[in-house]
Amino acid sequence: MPSDPVEMVDDLAKMGLYKPDAFTIAQSISEAELRKQLFLKIVCKGDSKRERLVGDLIQLAGGLDQAFAAAFGPKAGDFFRDAQRTSSVTRREFLRNIAVGAALVTLTNCAPGGNKPDIGDTNVDPELTAKLEKTELKVGFIPITCATPIIMSEPLGFYKKHGLNAKVVKMPSWGAVRDSAIAGELDAYHMLAPMPIAMTLGLGSSSFGVKLASIENINGxxxxxxxxxxxxxxxxxxxxxxxxxxxxxxxxxxxxxxxxxxxxxxxxxxxxxxxxxxxxxxxxxxxxxxxxxxxxxxxxxxxxxxxxxxxxxxxxxxLWPNHPCCAFAASDEWIDANPNTFRALNKSIIEAAGYASKAENRPEIAKAISERAFLNQPTEVVEAVLTGKFDDGNGQTLDIPDRIDFDPYPWQSFANWISSQLVRWDLQGDGKAKTAIDGKYDEVGKDIFLTDVARELATELGQTPPDEIYKTETLAFDEFDPANPAQYIEEQIKKYDV
Incomplete structure (x- = not known):
């Protein structure tokens, strides 16, 4: 057997002893570590105290990519390309790290408790796959627990189950998600629930048609x-x-x-x-x-x-029990060009949301999405959020199972409340929201929130979504009647004089 790790692992790969994605995962980990070491080497110049401080700041920011993107935006890539050219790390050393990393990935996946959760029949219908316009997809996400169904669908196999090879792409900010959506750099995206309304109506950006396909999380x-x-x-x-x-x-x-x-x-x-x-x-x-x-x-x-x-x-x-937060969305243009792929992608995420809604599945999900490629957070922190067993920082240990929950149904009453608040607060200060929405709440909601499609896909999966599309929303300080959003705004302003 060869002594060089690269040659040894290459032989073992040919023997079929590695999971297919082990090298991909190992390479992303090795590249991340290399980028971090390059950054510390150049910025800290051998000062160990400065290196510890910078390391702590990177950790607080959620990882080097997030910290660097927040500080330098698109210039981050230029920095690392220049730094890597001046690095003493050889290609051979880098390949060796990937080879060793692949071994560790495979060993970890083979360890007791390392098996993936049972998500049911994962056999893909060949007839369904043949109808898909494309199968290689990129789905943008922000590294937060709200994105749980979108993130977990990659490592736990929900995308693959529906005939898709979808890769989730970590984004540094919501502005970057919006800009990447408009530029066509992603197939679909994790968005905040108000974003499809704002983008479609041209609030905060140029008008760009986006559909909210399903809700990712409620509460959270x-x-x-x-x-x-x-x-x-x-x-x-x-x-x-x-x-x-x-x-x-x-x-x-x-x-x-x-x-x-x-x-x-x-x-x-x-x-x-x-x-x-x-x-x-x-x-x-x-x-x-x-x-x-x-x-x-x-x-x-x-x-x-x-x-x-x-x-x-x-x-x-x-403030609002079971309020919507984040959503799965895609552009009008992409959905029109890829209708079957869109349904398969939305269906996989709706199924993942149903799986995540069950408390018994959440510890395993927390382990899967805590990894460096996804949330890059301590598992105990993510598990505290998903299970609702947590310390609040005020000396209390709480048990609130629905601290975050997952219900993919996009109620039209959600859309009407969001629209009412966009009108109320006039975030642009130019009255454009009122002009675009006032008197057309139902029209705006039904155009952008794909409630009927979400119900149809959920029913195909054996879930039991509601038949209604509107409901009275009970908030902490008032009730919202989706049939009378303008009256609701007037009552809010009158009651609080704000």
Whole structure:
């Protein structure tokens, strides 16, 4: 047997002793480690204390890619290409690392408890596959637990089960997701529920037709406050003067934060500063004092507690039980060009959401999506979010099973509430939302939220989606009648004078 790891692993691969994706996974890990070492070598110049500090900041940001993208955006690729040319790491050494990494990947997958969960019959119908317009797909995602069905569908085999070789692509921010969607760089995307409405109507960007195909998660967010404010924040009025992070202007996070602050007499546009912050950068900004609090998707609320930097003030499920957050979306143009592929992709995600909705499956899902290629977070942090067994940073250990949940049904009443708040808050300050939406709530919702398609696919999977498309939404401070969104806005403004 050859002594060189590269030759040895090559022989073992030919013998069929490796999982097919072991080398792909190992290469991504090796490249990530190489990039990190290059960055530390060039930036820290041998200063061990500086290296530890930079390493901690990278960890807080959720990984080097997130930290570097947040700091330098598209210039990150240029930096690493230049750095790699000057590196002392040889191609042979790099290949050796990949070979050893592949061995470790395979050994890990063969270890006790390393088997994939049982997701049912995974045999693909050849007739179905033959109808697919394309099978090699790229689906963009932000590394947050809201994306669980989209992420888990790759490692757990839901995409493959429906005849697709779909790869999830980690994105640094929601702005990058929007821009990549418009540029046609992705086949489909993980989006915040308000984004398809905003993009289609040209709010915050040029008009670009996007459909919301299914809801990724309900609940799953929280308001987290820096520990330096512990004991001072009891309710919405106490946020006056704060700088508060949200992941994107057209997000449920921004709309729910504004809803909450207004009930305490806080004008979100005058009494606080609401700042867009990429989720992976949120903890670093909290630690640095750039923001005082944030309403963010998990796992970054729980990660702040884990790091001893913040406490969970309120779960968003307490503001609106079972509210929508993130969604699976694709452009009008892509859906029209790939109707069968779109249905297969949406169906795989709806099935994954159904699987994730079962509490007994969540510990295994947490292990699968915590990995470096996906969330890049400690498994115990992700598991705390998915199981609802968590410390809140205020000395309490809580058990809230629906802290996050997964129901893919895109209620039209969700669309109407979102639209009502886009009109109420006029985020662009030009009245465009009111012009585009007022008097056309049902029309806008039915054009963008594909409720009937989601119901049809869920029924094919044996799920039991509702027959209705509207329901009265009960929030913490009021009820929303989807038939009267304009009246709802008037009542909100009258009640809180904001």
């Amino acid at each position: 967010q929280a308001i987290t406050v820096a520990n330096r404010h512990k004991g001072k924040v009891k309710g919405p009025a106490d946020f006056k003067g704060f700088v508060i992070g949200v992941p994107f202007p057209y997000s449920m996070h921004n709309l729910l934060l504004r809803y909450y602050l207004a009930t305490g007499g806080i004008d979100p546009d005058k009494d606080v500063k609401i700042r867009p912050v990429p989720p992976p950068d949120s903890i670093a900004q909290l630690v640095a004092g750039d923001i005082d609090a944030y309403l963010m998707p998990d796992p970054f609320n729980q990660r702040a507690v884990f790091e001893g930097e913040g406490f969970i003030h309120k779960l968003t499920k307490d």
